[in-house]
Amino acid sequence: MQCFVHHEVAAVGICRTCGKGICPACAREIDKGIVCSEACAQFVTDNQAIVDRAKRVYSIGVKPKIPLGAWFFGTMGVVMLGIAALFLWTDPHGWPVAAYPGAFGLLLVVFAVFVWRRYRAVGLNL
Ligand SMILES: [Zn+2]
Ligand SMILES: [Zn+2]
Known part of the structure; x- marks a missing residue:
């Protein structure tokens, strides 16, 4: 040409x-x-x-700051903690019942933080 x-x-x-x-x-x-x-x-x-x-x-090519999994488990955990708090609020002596959603909610929140931290660690290696 x-x-x-x-x-x-x-x-x-x-x-x-x-x-x-x-x-x-x-x-x-x-x-x-x-x-x-x-x-x-x-x-x-x-x-x-x-x-x-x-x-x-x-937001193409832009990673969400918090991964969906962390959002999901975190929200579930907060809801569970809220239920536990509601139990205690309605019945101050009902802590054995409130302990179940409370412990479960705490576990979910910890798991959400774990997922988030892991996501960030992986993101740094990319
Ligand atoms: Zn020319
Ligand atoms: Zn031209």
């Missing part, structure tokens, strides 16, 4: 935007590739900005 502007010169690449052949004299380097003109460079920049914004909006 020859350069779109300089027909006697062999093209070294293709414009990322319009697909024309470009020689070393015409090529403009941009972030990821080469383009033939300022207008084509601007087009790539604009497109990239749109893609970046879309990624931010939909």
Whole structure:
């Protein structure tokens, strides 16, 4: 392929935007590739900005701060602790009954923290 502007010169690449052949004299380097003109460079920049914004909006490639498993067990644990507290509140002497959801809730919360910590540790190794 020859350069779109300089027909006697062999093209070294293709414009990322319009697909024309470009020689070393015409090529403009941009972030990821080469383009033939300022207008084509601007087009790539604009497109990239749109893609970046879309990624931010939909959180693509962004890990959630707390994994779903930790959320799930943590919420369950807090609910269980709440039930235990409700038992004690309605009947201050009913602690043997409240001990079951209380202990279970505590276990779930500890498990949630464990899942979260493990998730963070794995995330650091990536
Ligand atoms: Zn172009
Ligand atoms: Zn050229």
